[in-house]
Amino acid sequence: MGPKTLIPKDHPRYCSLMIREKLVYGFENGLVAREGLIAHGRGESFDYLLGEQTTEYALNSINAASALLLLAEYAVLSVNGNTAALCGKGICDLNRSLERSSIEVNLFYRTDKREKLIANELKKHGAKKILGVGQTTIKEIPELKSNRRIVDPDGIFIADVVFVPLEDGDRTIALKKMNKKVITVDLNPLSRTSTTSDISIVDNVVRSIPHLIKCVENHKKNSKKKELEEIVQSYNNEQCLKESINAIRSSKGLAKTLVL
Numbered sequence: 001m002g003p004k005t006l007i008p009k010d011h012p013r014y015c016s017l018m019i020r021e022k023l024v025y026g027f028e029n030g031l032v033a034r035e036g037l038i039a040h041g042r043g044e045s046f047d048y049l050l051g052e053q054t055t056e057y058a059l060n061s062i063n064a065a066s067a068l069l070l071l072a073e074y075a076v077l078s079v080n081g082n083t084a085a086l087c088g089k090g091i092c093d094l095n096r097s098l099e100r101s102s103i104e105v106n107l108f109y110r111t112d113k114r115e116k117l118i119a120n121e122l123k124k125h126g127a128k129k130i131l132g133v134g135q136t137t138i139k140e141i142p143e144l145k146s147n148r149r150i151v152d153p154d155g156i157f158i159a160d161v162v163f164v165p166l167e168d169g170d171r172t173i174a175l176k177k178m179n180k181k182v183i184t185v186d187l188n189p190l191s192r193t194s195t196t197s198d199i200s201i202v203d204n205v206v207r208s209i210p211h212l213i214k215c216v217e218n219h220k221k222n223s224k225k226k227e228l229e230e231i232v233q234s235y236n237n238e239q240c241l242k243e244s245i246n247a248i249r250s251s252k253g254l255a256k257t258l259v260l
């Protein structure tokens with residue numbers, strides 16, 4: 001079940017408007033926090049400036065992210081309300097593509113009810129086990145005050161690689177202090193999350209997850225461990241962020257979206 005919509009398929013901004021509809025639907029069904037709608041507005045404005053397309057720099061980051069996820073001893077895919085509403089299926093597909101990974105619900109505006117609703121949504125897409133829900137034992141990320149400090153002892157706490165789409169800066173910094181490799185998806189190349197993560201995919205999470213799954217599948221078939229290691233070692237996050245900022249400044253994106 002998805003949102004019922006009156007938006008005609010030939011509307012020039014159909015894709016962007018459908019993303020909004022999905023979030024509103026997610027909000028009405030208790031998955032998305034009110035603040036999640038506002039956070040989306042910020043992301044949407046950056047997406048507009050980037051031309052609502054996956055840039056070659058984002059593809060480069062996605063390639064490095066897929067290599068790092070495959071090299072991980074244990075990767076955790078952290079899911080919040082927005083991610084669950086926009087690409088719950090994609091997260092479950094990505095988790096199935098990886099051999100050593102789990103999904104954990106981890107919320108900034110945490111409520112038990114929303115945690116359970118998000119877990120149920122992910123289970124509809126075939127996820128068997130969801131961490132971070134109804135925990136009896138918990139671990140806390142040191143030096144973090146927000147609700148995101150509470151993590152699953154079998155999940156983020158012990159993971160060496162954490163995938164955190166639409167993350168807040170404080171937790172990214174805290175995860176780095178715990179020596180974890182952090183991969184994020186954030187349309188804002190200037191955010192603390194983007195500038196602190198090891199790999200920042202500056203792209204809409206809706207577009208990047210399918211690319212990421214394809215890349216993982218491709219590397220599984222064709223790349224050796226050494227090749228994956230080389231991809232990760234030669235990746236330069238700072239350069240990718242600079243290129244994303246340049247793309248915004250040079251208004252390549254604007255040239256496309258302004259006509260719509």
Ligand code: PTJ
Pocket residue numbers: 032033035036037039040041042043044046080081082086106107108109110166167168169185186187188191203204205206
């Ligand atoms: O579900 P919860 O309670 O965990 O709350 C989730 C939100 C997103 C509300 C919470 O994490 C939050 O407040 O996030 P921030 O600090 O506003 O950061 C969200 C970042 O994601 C911003 O930098 C946005 O530009 C970016 N963003 C928003 N929508 C997208 C996005 N990046 C990629 N794809 C999007 N669709």
